[in-house]
Structure formats: C-alpha cells, structure tokens
Amino acid sequence: MSKKIGILTMEGTNCEYETFFAFKRLKGDAELVHIKQILGEVKNERSIGDYTCIIIPGGFSSGDYIRAGAIFASRLSKIKDEIIEFIEEDKLLGGICNGYQVLVDLGALPATKKTISDEKEAAFIINSSNKFECRPTLVKHVNNGKCLFTRKYKKDDVLLFPSAHGEGNIVFRDEETLNRLISNDQIVFRYVDDKGDYSGYPWNPNGSIFNIAGICNNKGNVFGLMPHPERVFYRYMHPDWTRNRDIDRGDGLLFFKSIIDYVERY
Amino acid sequence: MQAEIKIRLKNGISDPEGDNIKKALLLLGFDNVIRVKTLKSYIIEIDCEKKDDAIEEIKDICDKLLANPVIHDYYIEIIE
Numbered sequence: 001m002s003k004k005i006g007i008l009t010m011e012g013t014n015c016e017y018e019t020f021f022a023f024k025r026l027k028g029d030a031e032l033v034h035i036k037q038i039l040g041e042v043k044n045e046r047s048i049g050d051y052t053c054i055i056i057p058g059g060f061s062s063g064d065y066i067r068a069g070a071i072f073a074s075r076l077s078k079i080k081d082e083i084i085e086f087i088e089e090d091k092l093l094g095g096i097c098n099g100y101q102v103l104v105d106l107g108a109l110p111a112t113k114k115t116i117s118d119e120k121e122a123a124f125i126i127n128s129s130n131k132f133e134c135r136p137t138l139v140k141h142v143n144n145g146k147c148l149f150t151r152k153y154k155k156d157d158v159l160l161f162p163s164a165h166g167e168g169n170i171v172f173r174d175e176e177t178l179n180r181l182i183s184n185d186q187i188v189f190r191y192v193d194d195k196g197d198y199s200g201y202p203w204n205p206n207g208s209i210f211n212i213a214g215i216c217n218n219k220g221n222v223f224g225l226m227p228h229p230e231r232v233f234y235r236y237m238h239p240d241w242t243r244n245r246d247i248d249r250g251d252g253l254l255f256f257k258s259i260i261d262y263v264e265r266y
Numbered sequence: 267m268q269a270e271i272k273i274r275l276k277n278g279i280s281d282p283e284g285d286n287i288k289k290a291l292l293l294l295g296f297d298n299v300i301r302v303k304t305l306k307s308y309i310i311e312i313d314c315e316k317k318d319d320a321i322e323e324i325k326d327i328c329d330k331l332l333a334n335p336v337i338h339d340y341y342i343e344i345i346e
Contacts, residue, residue, distance in 0.1 A: 066332060074331045105334065123336040125275070130282035171279060173336045207280070 003263050005030040006051040008038070008099075010072055013059035015096065018230040022252070025233070028260045035075055048082055052263045053092035056099030058164070058228055068124060068167040069101030076106055083108065084115045091266070092259060093222045094149055097165055100214070100224030104170070109224050111217040112180045121177050124167045128207025132166040136239055137205050137227050139189040139213045140196060146185040146220040148262050152254035158196050159251040160238055161189075161213075161227035168206035168226045170215075181215060189214035189225055229255040267312050267320045271332060272341045274305040279337045308332065309345070317344050 005028050009016045016032055023030035037046040048054060062071035076083065087093055087108065095103040101124050103109040107117040127133055139161055141153040153159070172178045181187055190211040193199035198211045206226070214225030229252030232238055235245045275281050281303055288302040310327070314320035324342050333340045 067334060070331060070334075077330075120334050120336050123334040123338075125279060125337055126282055128280060128282055130286045169280075171337055 002050055002052060003029050003266065004051045005053040005055065005259070005263060006033045006046070006048070007031070008033055008035060008054050008056050009059075010035040010061050010075070012061040012063055013057050013098065015058035015098075015228065015230060018228075018233070019055055019057045019096065022230045022233050022256045023260065026253075026256055026260050028256070028263070035072070039075065039078060048079065048086050051091070052266045053094070053259055054086070055259075056093075056095040056102050057230075058097030058099060061098055061102065064098075064167070067101075067105065068165075069098055069103075069105045072098070072102045073105035076102065080116060087115050087217070087219070087222055090219070090221055092148060092262060094259070095224040096228055096230065097226055100226055101167065103222060103224045108222050109217060110172075110177065110181050110186055110215050111222065112177060112184065112186070115217075120173070122170055122172050125169045125171055126167050127165070127169055127205065129201060129205070132164070133168070133202075133205040134164040135162065135205070136160050137163040137213070138192050138194065138196075138203065139225075139227060140192045141188065142190050143188040143216070144185045147188045147216040147223055148220045149216070149223040149255060149258055150188055151261070152258040156196075158192060159189075159229075160232060161225075161229050161252060162231045163205045163227040165206065165226055168208065170206075170208045170212055172209070178210060182210075184218055186215050186218065187212060188216050188223065189227075228252070267314050267317070267344060268346045269310050269312060269320060269324050270343045270345050271308045271310060271324060271328060272305055272343075273307070273328070273333050274339050274341070275303070276337055276339055320344060 007020045036042045141157045191204040193203040216223040232250035232252040234250045284302040284304045291299045328340045
C-alpha cells in the first residue's frame, strides 16, 4: 500500500512548499500534485487513490473569486465518487486555511450525516473585523481523540498557530449542525486568549461561532483548520522564541507527525 | 440570451463590508443612511433558445458554484 502524501495544488495556492517541506523534514513521502494531474487534464496523471493522505494547502485558489475555495471545490466535485471512496477507506484528507474552505465548500466538512453532504451544511463569510487578519493566534486542542490529524497533541494543549485569512468566519446551516458537531467530538481547535479562555476579537480573529478554528468529520479522517501549523514547524518560527520557548520544536510539528504516524501504520 | 444574477447574503448573516461602508458614509456626513448591504452580481451570456431553459441552467450554476445556500439567496433576471 502506498504511503504517499499528496499536497494538492491549483492556480493560486501558495503554502504548498512549507507544507511539503514540513512532511519531508519528518521523512514523509510527500509530493506536490496539481489538480490537473488528478483530473487527467495533463500528462503525468495521478489518481487520488495513489495517496494515503491528501492535504489541500493554504493560498488563494483561483484568486478567491466567487467565494474563497469555491472554484477549487467545484473542480474537485468532478471526482466526488473517488473522494468518497478515499474517505471511506479511512485515508486522510486535510485542508489548511484555503484548503479548509475548499473542504467545507465541497461538503466533506462538517459532513455530520454523510461522507460528503449533498446539501451544504456550512460556509465561510468575511471576518467580522472586515479585515484580512494576518498574525499569530492561539488555539486550544479540544478534541477528545476522534481527529486523526492531532493525535500527538494532548487535550487542552494551547498552541500558537499563525492566522492569515480574510474569509474565516464559519457559519452553520442551523444550530442543530453546531450541536451535532459538539456532541460528535468534531470540534478540534478553538481560539483562546493568552489565559486559555474563550474570548472574542482579537483572540478570535474572524468571529467564528463557538471560537471554532478547526473541525473534523464524523470519522475524524477529514480535517480542516484556519490557522497555519506549517508556519510554526521550528521553534524559531515562533515570534517569542527567544523569550518563551523552552521546547525544541514549533507548535505545528506534531500536526505533521500525527499524519505521518497514521500514514505509516495505514 | 443574457441573464443578470444577484447573490445576496441571507437576512441575519453578518455583512461587515456593508457595515463598514455605512460607517464611512456616516463619517462623510450622509446622516440619512440607515443600512448598507453588499451583494455580488454576475452577467452570464448563455446559449439557450427558451427563457425557461436558461433560467433552469442558471439555477443549476448558482446551486453548484455561485451561491452557497447556507448564507446566500439569489435572484435571476433575463435581461435580453
């Protein structure tokens, strides 16, 4: 079985190299793959079945036209059946920032009832501050163990992941969807303040309900988060690394380690 | 055939861009402004002979790409 990790790009993604190197530095078998290769529109064709994990990186796919991630998602919807199969085989599908927006627009998240929802359950709207928020943010790992992407983090760990997004405010179809996410253990990260408490702006950079920063599907193998773990891979990528960092790694490293461990055992 | 499509945020969905524009207008002295809402519009030229077929196809376009029903309402008008 292939142990490959694919970093899925298209026109406008721009965080693919950090994400790719995060895996490479941990000896993961990662490669960059363009959506045209997956859709068979160019030579050098690939299938998503070639991978055990696919990560959609951050960026501005298709210039964020229409809605952030909407065009990427609509292109992926052409291979919806293959994606469903991929998810049902317990492989990992993740999205960071723009990738998270893509997965929500595709219906692969929150997907509380089906593998990919026919009717959309969530959407992103522009940040409540009406600004592009580009700065460090703090998130608490609140997942009880369902999410396969964050197994190396302990419950209630507070991590610094940088945010950089303009449309990060997640909105659910109804209150029931949010309640189902909470009861299904699908909430993975929530924005917190420097004391670890749930606070409003600026600690919650986008106004997301329930301070949500990242969610997974009901099986825990599809995951999206708004801030960027790949931007804090090394200790010295933290803004306060000369003062407060006494552990020899960046907060994002265990995200990639969790994925690689799962992929190795798959 | 040409159609104009308007995509609007549903009532109750926050519109920080509209709110900010309202603030700017009040600062400019337009004291009568009560509310500003933003919307997106598209003009799509489509090769259909019947108006109903065009509307059906554009509805499909809206559902598949242009609008997200969680936050948007859309309106289609055939303009020529």
